[in-house]
Amino acid sequence: METNYLTVDEAAEYMNTTARFVRRLIAERRVPFHKIGRHVRLKVVDLQAFIDAGRVEAFDPMAVRRHIRRAS
Template sequence: MSEHFTVQEAAEYLNTTVRFVRRLIAERRIAFHHLGRLVRIKRVDLEAFVNAGRVEAITVASVWRDLGGVA
């Protein structure tokens, strides 16, 4: 698989729409490269975007820790 994706390929990789990927690019929420009129996105940049949105699962221990200061 290629190291650089087109917008269509990036949408397929993220399992989302082309419109969403284009919005990410327009809002500069994801790194991309212009090659003339073409837009290319690196795989590592897509993975960094996905990892930045990661939210850890809640556990009983984390709830008790967060409630420790509440009386």
């Protein structure tokens, strides 16, 4: 089983963000990472899990109306 690790710059390219954003995620411990000496590496599966956790599902307009009616 091969585990793919990315550098900060590669992770930023994978996530289509800046390296500064990835470094902030690391500093805030919002994404798992590995330190190898002074180098930081991130697993692709961990980055994908972070991306998937931020997914927002579409809503059903009728369900919103029913919820509003119950609240009033």
